[in-house]
Amino acid sequence: MKSLLKFITCGSVDDGKSTLIGHMLYDAKLLFADQEKALELDSKVGSRGGEIDYSLLLDGLMAEREQGITIDVAYRYFTTDNRSFIVADTPGHEEYTRNMAVGASFADLAIILVDATKGVITQTKRHARICSLMGIKHLVLAVNKMDLIGFDQKRFEEIKEEFKQLTYGFNLESVQVIPVSATEGDNITKKSENTLWYDGLPLLPYLENVDVRKDNQQVNFILPVQRVSRPNHTFRGFQGQVEAGNIAVGEEVITLPSNEKAKVKSILVTDKEAGSASVGQPVTVQLDREVDVSRGCVLTTAENIQVTDMFTATILWMDDTKLVPGRNYLVKVGTKVLPGTVMSIKHKIDINTGEHIPADQIFKNELVECDIALSENMVFDTFENNEALGGLILINRVTNMTSAGGVVEHALRRSTNVVWQDTDITREIRSQQKGQKPLTLWFTGLSGSGKSTLANAVEKRLVSLGHHTMLLDGDNVRHGLNKNLGFKESDRVENIRRISEVAKLMNDAGLITLTSFIAPYESDRKNAREIIGEGYIEIYVSTPLEVCEARDVKGLYMKARAGEIPNFTGISSLYEAPGNSEIEIDTSKYLLEDATDYVIKQMMNYLD
Structure with a gap:
């Protein structure tokens, strides 16, 4: 079975993200005949004087074609002889950074494009930090428009060094820098004669071979409950996707946050009985006794998953309304949604340097570390250990729009040291x-x-x-x-x-x-x-x-x-x-x- 690579393309406006992927699909013969014909016809009235405009394959919205920019996230599935791919072409404009972050949240690898005539700019730095925040461990810097600088190796090396300095400390597993021309096809599917000094793989062969498998450090079973199934009075099953580890009939699990123990009575994978289930599978788990479990609870075999009502998080602020301490939002972690308050802003993170800067208010597209208090206990893990229980979003309670996305860093000590004292006089x-x-x-x-x-x-x-x-x-x-x-x-x-x-x-x-x-x-x-x-x-x-x-x-x-x-x-x-x-x-x-x-x-x- 072919392995699957989920990746995104990101970068600033007009860096050539859509053109790059479109050209890759065209050169690799991954288009149907009618798609290829439609592309050639559309290009005749496009912006390239009749030459093929490869970006039209991904820029599907009329507004995108009129403005020449990507607004929404365009997903495309394709497969080669060596691998299957899902690519998300994400917007480059700062106004649509939230869309880019959504695309990054699903990906294993990110292709960040830079214009060789401009080099690493602020939006490049913002996208690199967002990719790191969203848990992407593999980056490809595609230095595009090399044809406009005469395939200058010295300029390429300068951009490569600047990007590697930027990503130092991001805890990445791989960084590959490739010189390309998205419009002319250099180093897209095969090596270019214009860059004989480049000794690495072209983009598509690199994507076919890069190893993005994650070390499954979390061997314990984790199932965030999405739904409690009660078709009749004799059956009560807990449904969701296994996010880590595996489970078998007869094993004992812990229910969080109630911290009860029970044994697995039966497992359904989709609608079929199974003796076991593993990570990635949708399951229904039936336990051998009644326990206090509802949507948002977690079934697990792990002893170290935290339950708390206060934690520190790093978030990307996406709302047009500024963030100030004391604001109340709905906080979603895993399948649980609770009211929560941003108690304090610890600092914002400088996009260019990563420096921590004191701040008492945060504006759209800024990164911030803050303390959040919830209305009651929630089950969570650090994002490094488990993305399903470590990622979060903040939802505006008035508009119901997503205000921020980010990751849980750690619990606050006071959440366990300060305990509510019940009194006799109520x-x-x-x-x-x-x-x-x-x-x-x-x-x-x-x-x-x-x-x-x-x-x-x-x-x-x-x-x-x-x-x-x-x-x-x-x-x-x-x-x-x-x-x-x-x-x-x-x-x-x-x-x-x-x-x-x-x-x-x-x-x-x-x-x-x-x-x-x-x-x-x-x-x-x-x-x-x-x-x-x-x-x-x-x-x-x-x-x-x-x-x-x-x-x-x-x-x-x-x-x-x-x-x-x-x-x-x-x-x-x-x-x-x-x-x-x-x-x-x-x-x-x-x-x-x-x-x-x-x-x-x-x-x-x-x-x-």
């Missing part, structure tokens, strides 16, 4: 003692909207009705608990996170908590809702900006308009209006007493 006991249901009334709105005044009036009314309350006002809290925070986006995020945790503690004490904060970001209010949990009632004080500015009780709008207050919400900083608040009120339409009546009447529905 939230329920405190609630019964006070004769009320704990709630958090979260007032949000622009400065001057009347939220603090309204929150104060609502608290007085609740106290007069015999309720036990506590009001947390934005300005008051910044005099103490949050005295060290400013008004940058990262400070605003942390301000809301701390208040959410305090409100939760007060709810645990049986109190009705009222908070009055601008809380301008939808993602932060969503995070607050999840931290506080049951009993979170959002009250959007939707008083229009012009009314708020006309009131200008504290003179803040005047200062903001004069440029004396940067990052002022509604003027120089965005307020993301809530779309799903439990209660909404415009205080410009009510007297204070009537507004209070309205809020009290609405919230009483949640006290039952």
Whole structure:
């Protein structure tokens, strides 16, 4: 059976990635007759004056053909007498770096192209580091457009040396540098007479022979559970793909994170009974007793796989919105998805030098090392040991878009050293003692909207009705608990996170908590809702900006308009209006007493 090589092509815009692969397929006679004919016809109206434009084989999107660049990841399968291949032609433009990272996540080898007239540039360095981050151990640097520099050996050697210095310390297993001309075909499928000084293999023969087999250091069985199959009351099977090792009927496995032990009763590979299963196979495993296992759990024979709720990760930030500490995302590792928070940014990684640079915010296409805290324990391993349990993505909870991809580096010691201490007096006991249901009334709105005044009036009314309350006002809290925070986006995020945790503690004490904060970001209010949990009632004080500015009780709008207050919400900083608040009120339409009546009447529905 032929071995399979999965590889990507990457590099900067117009370095010739699509042309290189297209020319390889054409010269190696790996196209069907109709494909070859269509290529020749399309090329007549292409950009090469009637000569064959090999890039058209891979640049399938109309937008790509019009712009002459690759936007999406184009996958192509082909086979030679010696090997089978899957190639992903990835975008070169910085705007589509996330697409390139997706392609790199599946590959065993990467071909990075550079333009011989330009040499190693920033995008080359970015792609090399992303390939290393994604676990690629084999790199080929294709120095393209050698025909434009007269096949100059000295220039080739300079580029080769610069690239090898760049990749030093990447823990690679092989680096091959090949001089090529994608348009003319030099060193693509056979040796070129223009580079007699090059003593290595042409590109395709090199790809046919390079050994990318991975040493299977992980001999223990690992199965991340994708689905629990219950076709009837007598059968309960755990389905997924074996990511490491092998397993046989009768062997004992550990279930994580519950840490229970059971023996394998039966194994189905697809829909057929089997006595054993090995890495790469899709299986259904039935155990000999009931255990606590659901999607995202792991069956394994390993004793050293970690279970934690805090770890350090290196990620490539892909979101248009910048990353700041305190932001909340969905974190996916293996088959498990949990809410998580980026607690801190340790540093960003300089694309050119690999140097660690202090940073408090991260922008699109930057590499960063950060600490992440999860809502509960998750099973993981380091990426070096097991890619399935060591790779992760962060998902934006509002847009559901992938915000980052990366790898787990190590668990944080505090995750095992700090243990939750259960107490005998519970939230329920405190609630019964006070004769009320704990709630958090979260007032949000622009400065001057009347939220603090309204929150104060609502608290007085609740106290007069015999309720036990506590009001947390934005300005008051910044005099103490949050005295060290400013008004940058990262400070605003942390301000809301701390208040959410305090409100939760007060709810645990049986109190009705009222908070009055601008809380301008939808993602932060969503995070607050999840931290506080049951009993979170959002009250959007939707008083229009012009009314708020006309009131200008504290003179803040005047200062903001004069440029004396940067990052002022509604003027120089965005307020993301809530779309799903439990209660909404415009205080410009009510007297204070009537507004209070309205809020009290609405919230009483949640006290039952």
